[in-house]
Amino acid sequence: MRLNQYIAANTNYSRRAADELIKEGKVRIGNSVVTELGTQYKEGSSVYINGRKITQKNGFTAIVYHKPKGQIVSHSDERGREVIFDSLPNGFKHFCFVGRLDYASSGLLILTDSPKVAHALEKSDLEREYYVKVKGQVGEVVFEAMRNGLKAADATKGAHAKTKIKSMEFAPFLAFKVVSQSGPYTRLRVIIKEGQNRELRRFFGYFDLPVMDLKRVAFGSLSLDTLKEGKWRYFSASEYSALKDFLNPKKDAQKTQTKDKK
The missing domain is CATH 3.30.70.1560 (Alpha-L RNA-binding motif)
Structure with a gap:
């Protein structure tokens, strides 16, 4: 995972704002100041912004968005075209999208504030x-x-x-x-x-x-149902539960074994 993604996932900074902090020398990993964009974050490393350590979030938030045609799945577009975040609340600006739908396609798009969750879903065979x-x-x-x-x-x-x-x-x-x-x-x-x-x-x-x-x-188990184009919704409790089971298959298997013993 890139350092700017890690910062965006665990703070209120966007990835672009994180890049600015890195360029200004305000970010360090351990005792080393980082100024190179594209620096990778290694699991377990301590990251500081202006001397304050970032606390890694344990939970995550995920939403379903019904992307209409004519939007770019990106945080920004050099040609000034409309991107998905133009239709979403500002609080989601730092979210990662799971895969892409091209400009001329529409439909279900998952976004989350956890790069790890986004990567797991994107690389899955769901x-x-x-x-x-x-x-x-x-x-x-x-x-x-x-x-x-x-x-x-x-x-x-x-x-x-x-x-x-x-x-x-x-x-x-x-x-x-x-x-x-x-x-x-x-x-x-x-x-x-x-x-x-x-x-x-x-x-x-x-x-x-x-x-x-x-x-x-x-x-996967997610469906657009009646969600209209350009609208979004949070995952339901059952959808969060299913996603956590997917992310922790060993834990889910242990639950099943415990039930079988009863």
Whole structure:
């Protein structure tokens, strides 16, 4: 984890403000003053700002946000485009987002004040459910690739124009269903367990099926339900409980064993 992320997660400073403190020489790790941006924080290290030690938070806060199309999943944008934090309260400015949804996609986005939690969720194989609208008819060759996975030497169709990732390996879809086929378009419901860079746009692009609409409706046990675009909500008590069980699988297993003995 970067030092600025650690500071943002455990204080009221944003990551940008943390960078300014670092550049001004106001941050030290142990007895060493840090001035280099991008410095990594090592677990267990003591961090000080203006001589005052940062107390690491034990708990964390997490929210679900319904991202609309036309927003960038970022804290800022050099081109002045709207970012997700323009729609969120100032108290969430330092939150980390779990993965990304591209500019033209919408749907469920998780944000948390814990970089550790964000990283664990982003790298997990929890189910991601999407509704996808593609231009074209989806045939058996595509269904076969959904069932068995795909290694694409050139997976740049559907990718960002400046992407440096050319080839990509797609894991088998966990589930998929054609919702409707009307005119030149096919609508599908798909469930995958990864969150690679523009994964679905690249997958369908490989078969010359451009994605016209993409919406994430669920992530693990979380669902958008009736949450409207541009709105957010805190995790419910049961969602916090499920997330903590996910983060501490050994502890959850011990609970199960204790119940079985009774």
